[in-house]
Amino acid sequence: MRKELARTHERIRHSRKNWIDQITHRLVIDSQVTTYVIEDLDLKGMVKNHHLARAVSDVGIGNFYRTLQYKLEAVGKNLIVAGRWYPSSKRCPECGTKKESLTLKEREWCCAKCGSKHDRDEAAARNLRHWVKLSESDKHRYGRNGRALEKETIPF
Numbered sequence: 001m002r003k004e005l006a007r008t009h010e011r012i013r014h015s016r017k018n019w020i021d022q023i024t025h026r027l028v029i030d031s032q033v034t035t036y037v038i039e040d041l042d043l044k045g046m047v048k049n050h051h052l053a054r055a056v057s058d059v060g061i062g063n064f065y066r067t068l069q070y071k072l073e074a075v076g077k078n079l080i081v082a083g084r085w086y087p088s089s090k091r092c093p094e095c096g097t098k099k100e101s102l103t104l105k106e107r108e109w110c111c112a113k114c115g116s117k118h119d120r121d122e123a124a125a126r127n128l129r130h131w132v133k134l135s136e137s138d139k140h141r142y143g144r145n146g147r148a149l150e151k152e153t154i155p156f
C-alpha cells in the first residue's frame with residue numbers, strides 16, 4: 001500500500017515536471033518573445049491560504065518559475081518579476097483605475113470609472129505587460145519591501 005502510494009506520488013511528480021519542461025520550452029525556445037514579466041507571488045502565504053493551496057501546489061508554480069528563469073537565462077532572454085503589491089488583477093488595463101475589491105471567484109469585472117469589462121486573467125496579463133513602463137519609483141512602491149500606497153489610479 002505504502003509502495004503504491006509512493007509510486008503514485010512519483011508519477012505525479014514526473015508528469016508535473018514534464019508539463020513544466022514542455023511549457024517552458026514553448027515559451028523560451030519556440031516563441032519570439034524576449035522578455036517575460038511574472039508576478040512575485042507570495043507562494044508560502046498562498047499555500048497557507050486553503051483557497052489557493054491546492055492550486056499552487058498542484059501546478060508546482062515555484063518549479064515553473066525556477067525552470068523558466070534558468071532556461072531564459074541560458075538563451076539570453078529576460079525575466080522580470082513585477083512587485084508583490086502590484087494589483088495586476090485589480091487594475092483596469094484601459095484607464096488604470098484600481099478596483100476596490102476583487103474576490104477569487106470574480107473571473108470577470110467591470111471598471112467603475114470607464115465601464116470597460118475585463119476578464120480577470122487577461123487584465124492581469126495586460127497589466128503585467130504594463131509593468132515595464134512604470135517609473136522606477138512606482139516600481140519601488142509595488143516592490144518586495146514596501147506596500148503600495150493607497151492610490152486610486154496606477155500611473156500609465
Ligand SMILES: [Zn+2]
Nearest residue numbers: 092095111114
Ligand atoms: Zn477603467
